[in-house]
Amino acid sequence: MPAAARAPTERAKTGIPILDQRLEGGFPRPCTLLLFSDKPTEKRIFGENFAVQGARSGERSLYVDFFRAPQLARGELKRFGPVDPAKLILVDATSSQLLLPSPERYHIDDISNLETIREAIVAAMRAEKPGRIVIDSMEFLMDRFPKEDVLRLWRELIQAAHAAGAVICFLFINWTLAEQDLQQIRSMVEFVIEFQSSLRGGIVRNSMRVSQMGEAGVKTNWIPYAFKDLIGLTVYFPRILVTGPFNAGKSTIVRALSEKSVSIDRMGTTVAFDYGNVNVFGIEAEIFGTPGQERFEFIFKIFAREVSGVLLVIDATRPDELPRAKQMLDLVGSRIPYVVLANKSDLPGALAASDIARRMDLPEDVPVVPTVATEDRGVRDALLILAEMIIGVR
């Protein structure tokens, strides 16, 4: 028995820096998370990622899996890279259904009995003192037992986790409940993380939204995310547009941000587009730089669709180009978050950020960031600010 083990007290990081920052270091302990959707989504990746992050940071994570055989679950968790199996503890709910012996220390032996299920989970919690608990998933129980009984078990698990100072995380897709039941469930938790999945153009896109219950709680926008082998969950922007007037330094910005970039240019002027793949601060983004000249506007219009956010690059020494910059912004649409990059800000005669905001008549909440793309100055800050604006944590 690991008697020395004790639930940790610091906040529970998600491993997504931009989100952890907004949560002031992670989820508080104790607390209850509801991972919710009413259509099929990839919420399990969040649950797995959360458990793995705990195990990686030296805590114990308890993962109760009603769907997967433990061999399969452990196999799938390998996608996250090496994790100490003693830190990631499974409660096996499937072996008994197949009349097979369980390879795990903790297992639910009678899946038709809610009391047995409760006892097995609570026993594992008592013995292992996990800092994080993931229940995958509540719809399994909701579809098999009377609603009131499941809600009672739900509350009991929350209480047990609370008493142990752990973060407990319930996956739940709603197949059968009415809105008022959902309200009741939301009222039992501190955070609701909603999930969405859409298939557009044959590509599955996932996003999530964090809402802390209560008036003054954290509320983010929809955060697009992706899974990366051996890393886990990352915030993923499929399209960030870098635009601005001719010769403002857009291609240089794309290069400065990107690990790899491609430019389709002629004698140094972009004639089709620049492309770069960016990986900074746990954020992955595909960056598309448009040409600045008006005659290439048709290309601009192709890229302006389904844009997450815009980096508007202007040459701070060229006030005469500001109207053109403003016009390019209009092409994207006013609802897309954007940051203005006052590039070449090191050159003599460069306008101050406040001057640019005034001359362009920008709304107050639009940041103007001075940059020197050739020296990679200010560029990453601008991207981070944009990312925070898109996901609503700024």
Added chain:
Amino acid sequence: MEERFPTNYSVLLAGPPGVGKFEYLLARIREDLRLGEKVAFVTLDMSPADIRSRAKALHIDLSAHEGKSFVFVDCYSATSSDRPEPPTGKKTFLVSSFSNLEGIGMAMGKAGQELGTPVRIYFYTISTLFLHNSSQAIAKFFQIITSRAKSNLGFILYAVHEGVHETMTMNLLRSLVDGVIEMRFTDSMDREIRVHHMRGYTVDATWRRFSQLPEAVVNL
């Protein structure tokens, strides 16, 4: 005259066990693959290996298409107590459990992403889900998956066993799809098929005999 089912369309194939629904599916799949379509087979009742070998017996070489224009969404292997299938090197989308409706939905989307849409999905059988989930949950799943298949993925055909579900359930499933094809045994144990209805098409709903592989059963 044989035409394909349209894309952005859903069909329910209903008939008693043993009437030949599986053979019918294979015939459709053969035709789809011949025409260069992409096909996903969602299996709940048989292992991919069984399906490959039964297809082979009907001179359909699925493994030649696998990973390119054909994939399995395998909801069977993870819950069979048999040893898991040895890796074939072909990409299969494994679903952990019949109860994991969400997982089935996501795996179908991923199969579509892997192959490239539009994809033609064959679901064999929806009946098996009823052994593991409530009718209410399945109804919502069925409705979501059907609309996803129609709006984003392409085409879906579900096989359902007649005579094992309540009338209400069957009527609900029938009401959620665009078309219904029925199969039956006659008194002399001959097998017959008819197109009950197809939304947007006029159909001749008379019963016709079919033997092994019906090449010209459905006139759309």
